Amino acid sequence: MLDDFLVRALLGGVMVALVAGPLGCFVVWRRMAYFGDTMAHSALLGVSLGLLLSVQPVIGVAVVVVIAAFALFWLERFRWLASDTALGMLAHGSLAVGLVMASTVPGLRVDLMSYLFGDILAIGRQDLVWIAAGVAVTMLTLALIWRDLLAATVQADLAKAEGVPVARVRLIFALLVALLIAAAMKIVGILLVTAMLIIPAAAARRVSGSPEVMAVVAALLGMVSVAGGLGLSLWIDSPSGPSIVLAAIVLFVLLLAGTGLVAGGTDRRR
Amino acid sequence: MIGGQENGAGDRRMLARAQGLAVQFGGRTVLSGVDMDIAAGEIVTIIGPNGSGKTTLVKALLGLVPVARGRAELMPGTRIGYVPQRFSIDAVLPLRVDRLMTLTAPASADAIGAALERVGVAHLRRADVASLSGGETQRVLLARALLRQPDLLVLDEPVQGVDFAGEAALYALIGELRDEMGLGVLMVSHDLHVVMAATDQVLCLNGHICCAGVPSDVSRHPEFLRLFGRQAAATLAVYRHDHDHDHDLHGHVVADEAGGDHSTDHHGHDHHSHHSHSGHE
Numbered sequence: 001m002l003d004d005f006l007v008r009a010l011l012g013g014v015m016v017a018l019v020a021g022p023l024g025c026f027v028v029w030r031r032m033a034y035f036g037d038t039m040a041h042s043a044l045l046g047v048s049l050g051l052l053l054s055v056q057p058v059i060g061v062a063v064v065v066v067i068a069a070f071a072l073f074w075l076e077r078f079r080w081l082a083s084d085t086a087l088g089m090l091a092h093g094s095l096a097v098g099l100v101m102a103s104t105v106p107g108l109r110v111d112l113m114s115y116l117f118g119d120i121l122a123i124g125r126q127d128l129v130w131i132a133a134g135v136a137v138t139m140l141t142l143a144l145i146w147r148d149l150l151a152a153t154v155q156a157d158l159a160k161a162e163g164v165p166v167a168r169v170r171l172i173f174a175l176l177v178a179l180l181i182a183a184a185m186k187i188v189g190i191l192l193v194t195a196m197l198i199i200p201a202a203a204a205r206r207v208s209g210s211p212e213v214m215a216v217v218a219a220l221l222g223m224v225s226v227a228g229g230l231g232l233s234l235w236i237d238s239p240s241g242p243s244i245v246l247a248a249i250v251l252f253v254l255l256l257a258g259t260g261l262v263a264g265g266t267d268r269r270r
Numbered sequence: 271m272i273g274g275q276e277n278g279a280g281d282r283r284m285l286a287r288a289q290g291l292a293v294q295f296g297g298r299t300v301l302s303g304v305d306m307d308i309a310a311g312e313i314v315t316i317i318g319p320n321g322s323g324k325t326t327l328v329k330a331l332l333g334l335v336p337v338a339r340g341r342a343e344l345m346p347g348t349r350i351g352y353v354p355q356r357f358s359i360d361a362v363l364p365l366r367v368d369r370l371m372t373l374t375a376p377a378s379a380d381a382i383g384a385a386l387e388r389v390g391v392a393h394l395r396r397a398d399v400a401s402l403s404g405g406e407t408q409r410v411l412l413a414r415a416l417l418r419q420p421d422l423l424v425l426d427e428p429v430q431g432v433d434f435a436g437e438a439a440l441y442a443l444i445g446e447l448r449d450e451m452g453l454g455v456l457m458v459s460h461d462l463h464v465v466m467a468a469t470d471q472v473l474c475l476n477g478h479i480c481c482a483g484v485p486s487d488v489s490r491h492p493e494f495l496r497l498f499g500r501q502a503a504a505t506l507a508v509y510r511h512d513h514d515h516d517h518d519l520h521g522h523v524v525a526d527e528a529g530g531d532h533s534t535d536h537h538g539h540d541h542h543s544h545h546s547h548s549g550h551e
Contacts, residue, residue, distance in 0.1 A: 160334055162375075163374070
């Protein structure tokens, strides 16, 4: 069954969506959409490095993205540098280095389009193993830090005063986002990977009354988007990555329209 | 240390202490030479102008800001219940009151219900936190702090966003909690003219401790007069909290009345604001 490229694509996409849902909720709650984007941009540098050192590109991506996450934490100390400026510098600086490297290093041929927009139909058995391992580690870690991370998100001082290791869970969360982006790059590509995190989460907010419900709904919506996008891609022969993002947007609009009619007066109690 | 009305000082358990505390932000000293301590059963209120370091002192004691010199510490075994100065939930995060109650530690449904009931907001259990009024939010946060069974309540401007009647009721509640549970209470006042009458000690802060003592003494202290001016000092008001009843038995009465309109005081206390010069004790 895994011989079918479509089955592999679906499996890989669904696994990534499963963990992108809950992680994406935190990205939305913590207002870190631009952070996700920065991680994704730096991933291209990882691809180039991976190919240059002739290791799996996904390893190069994981290493570079994790380094970028640490670099951001370090840059946060400088009060004279606004955090969105630091993010932008890191995003475009690493993208630039990655692109220059990809084009000038002899013998290094990077299929840019497949990294920028994803190549889910080219997921192989080995990719599936990588994705499954990454998803399992990410899910387990997120489950372990869930309460602390939520507390740190709601009110950091309150959480810290009550013994939550706020700095540590924030760093772990940043690393989880970095790893997910490495895994999801193959699915929707560098330019669209943030969409996998934030669109299902934003859509889930409309129908969720608690953080935990929102995480589960976001995971479900993400998985439906992957299936729907793949279907669309087959049907009209569109590129699969953008089709998945389009499916997620359609779900968001449908939920907005569906809940807007009934929830206008009920989602605020007062 | 100044003792409470009923008990003598000296034999109570120390909960938190600062000694020669200094805090700097970006090389600028915002607090220096602060000595203070707080014992079980004691209410300490910090007053001072904006930017005088009130919240910074509280955060240093809780370990939330780095200490430049001296010490700021909670004594080992002191459980704190903290109500921070700023608390707002963004509408992007769906959070109901009952989930907020278990934010940092799990709790049984009964314990959550009891804590909300005690502060008179049991009816808000399923409400969205983002939809609460200022007074409701403060009460819910107080219930959340109580759920942790603290030794020390740290309340940073607990009556902010609360109307006048609600303010009196909230101060009465804090006094009752101290009496019932023997809690220490460290409170930052939002208004330098108003401290709760049950306060055992007032710290007047302006980067350092200008003066400290029982409320009536502080209002006559030369440093206080210099800092705020005679005119302002003359208006230092104190919420009087008459102890003309037994709080241990009183708890049941509160439970009967909880859940109704909590913007008025149910407990029959008299809350007047007195000019300090009229001599409240």
